[in-house]
Amino acid sequence: MARPASRRTVIGAAVAAASAGALGSAAPAGAAAPPRAAPAAARTVDNRFWTTYTDWRCGDAAGVRAVAGQRPGIVIGTPAGATEYTDPHTGRTESWEYAAWTSPEHRSTVPATELVASWNAATPAGTWIRVELRGRYSDGGETPWFVLGIWAFGDGDIRRTSVDGQGDGKASVWTDTFAVDDAASGLRLTSYRLRVTLYRRPGTRLTPTVWRLGAMASDVPDRFEVPASVPGAARELLVPRYSQNTHVGQYPEYDNGGEAWCSPTSSQMIVEYWGRRPTAEELAWVNPDFDDPQVCHAARFTYDHQYAGCGNWPFNAAYAATYRDMNAVVTRLTSLTDLETLVRAGIPAITSQSFLKEELTGAGYGTSGHLMTVVGFTPAGDVVANDPASPSNEAVRRVYRRAEWERIWLRTKRYDANGKVRGGTGGVCYIFWPVKSAPSQHRALQALGLV
Structure with a gap:
C-alpha cells in the first residue's frame, strides 16, 4: 500500500486537534466515496x-x-x-x-x-x-x-x-x-x-x-473499509493503567514531553503487566516530583533521535525485550478475532490507529496516529482499551465500539478533516510476552505465526 513521505503523520503526536464537523464514517463532502469493502485476502x-x-x-x-x-x-x-x-x-x-x-x-x-x-x-x-x-x-x-x-x-x-x-x-x-x-x-x-x-x-x-x-x-490491500468480524468470548486482563497526559511538559527533549508519549506509555503498561519494571537505581535520573517515573524512563529509552519521537515501532519492542526474559515483536494482525485469541490466552497487545473525533465514539479526540493497549472484550464484543490519551490514570480504561475500532485499526486509507486521503496502519501492533509462557499462550502465539 502507498505510504506517506514520513510516518510522523501516522505515529506522531498522540492526540491531534479534534476535527470540526460530524463526518462519521462517510467521506467528507466533495471527496470520492470509498470503495465497497472487498473480502480480505487469505494471507496478507x-x-x-x-x-x-x-x-x-x-x-x-x-x-x-x-x-x-x-x-x-x-x-x-x-x-x-x-x-x-x-x-x-x-x-x-x-x-x-x-x-x-x-x-x-x-x-x-x-x-x-x-x-x-x-x-x-x-x-x-x-x-x-x-x-x-x-x-x-x-x-x-x-x-x-x-x-x-x-x-x-x-x-x-x-x-x-x-x-x-x-x-x-x-x-x-x-x-x-x-x-x-x-x-x-x-x-x-x-x-x-x-x-x-x-x-x-x-x-x-x-x-x-x-x-x-x-x-x-x-501486502495489505488498500481499503477504506474492512469486513466485520464476529465477536468471540469476553475477557478482560488486569493491565496497569498509565496516562501520558499526566506527563505533559516533562522532559520535552523526548518529543515534546508526555503529549506525544502514547507509544512508550502503552509499552510500559504491558511490561508491568508481565511483572517487569525498572529498578529504583534505573529511575534515579527522573525528577522525584514526577508521578509514574517509569513512563518517563520508557520515553527516554524508546526515543529515536532521527525521527525525533518515541513512536518508532521496533524501538518500542526492543525496549520491552530489555526486561528479564521478555520477547517482543512488531507485526500485523488481520482482525479483532486475532486480538481475541491473544486476550483469551492472557496476552494484551498494543495497536496503532488514526481517526477523526467522530469515528471513535467516546474517545473525545481525533489523531493522526495513536497507540493504545487492548486489554479485553465485553460480552457484546466491544473493545476494552487502556487509552493513554486520558486525563488521569483512573480514566485510562475505555470501552470502544467494536466495528468502529476494527475499521480505524485495520484500514490502510482514510480521510482527514479536510477530505484528503491519508494512510492507515493496516493492523499494526506490538506483542510482548515472557520467554516462559503458558502452553495456552504459546498456542495462541503459534496460531498467529509469532513463535
Whole structure:
C-alpha cells in the first residue's frame, strides 16, 4: 500500500486537534466515496523470526558465536574487524570492533509491499547493534543493504536512530518501515535477508547479545473499509493503567514531553503487566516530583533521535525485550478475532490507529496516529482499551465500539478533516510476552505465526 513521505503523520503526536464537523464514517463532502469493502485476502502477513540455536548456527557468521541455553543467541566471538562510526546526532567519531550475522534468505509466503523488522537484544554500556535488510524483488532485482535501525538500550555511547534518505528507485525506508514506492505497479519484495552487526569498544571483552531477529512482511490491500468480524468470548486482563497526559511538559527533549508519549506509555503498561519494571537505581535520573517515573524512563529509552519521537515501532519492542526474559515483536494482525485469541490466552497487545473525533465514539479526540493497549472484550464484543490519551490514570480504561475500532485499526486509507486521503496502519501492533509462557499462550502465539 502507498505510504506517506514520513510516518510522523501516522505515529506522531498522540492526540491531534479534534476535527470540526460530524463526518462519521462517510467521506467528507466533495471527496470520492470509498470503495465497497472487498473480502480480505487469505494471507496478507508473513512473520519470520530467528531465535533458536539451530537458527543462529545456520546463518552466515563473521566473528559471531552462537550460544545455547534457555535463550539461545549470538555474541561477539572473535571480531571480524574494526571500523569508525560518526554519530550524526553528537558528531563524535569513535572506533569500534565488530562482528556480524546474516540470516539465510527467507522467501516470504506473502510477496510484500512493506516490511518491519524486530530484534530483541542486550547492549551493555560500550556496545550497540545495527540491523539491515537486503531483499529480492519480483522483477529479479535486488535492493542494496538498507539500515532499519542503529540501536542501543542506553544513550551514553551512541544515539539510537533510524536512517533517513534511503531508497533505490523501487522502494524506500520510512523511519522503521521498508515500503515499495508504487504498490500499484505490482512490484513486490519476494525474499530477504537480515543482517545484524554487533559493535563493542576496542580491546574489551564486552559484547551485545541478540536473542531474536526477524521481520513482518505484508501486502495489505488498500481499503477504506474492512469486513466485520464476529465477536468471540469476553475477557478482560488486569493491565496497569498509565496516562501520558499526566506527563505533559516533562522532559520535552523526548518529543515534546508526555503529549506525544502514547507509544512508550502503552509499552510500559504491558511490561508491568508481565511483572517487569525498572529498578529504583534505573529511575534515579527522573525528577522525584514526577508521578509514574517509569513512563518517563520508557520515553527516554524508546526515543529515536532521527525521527525525533518515541513512536518508532521496533524501538518500542526492543525496549520491552530489555526486561528479564521478555520477547517482543512488531507485526500485523488481520482482525479483532486475532486480538481475541491473544486476550483469551492472557496476552494484551498494543495497536496503532488514526481517526477523526467522530469515528471513535467516546474517545473525545481525533489523531493522526495513536497507540493504545487492548486489554479485553465485553460480552457484546466491544473493545476494552487502556487509552493513554486520558486525563488521569483512573480514566485510562475505555470501552470502544467494536466495528468502529476494527475499521480505524485495520484500514490502510482514510480521510482527514479536510477530505484528503491519508494512510492507515493496516493492523499494526506490538506483542510482548515472557520467554516462559503458558502452553495456552504459546498456542495462541503459534496460531498467529509469532513463535
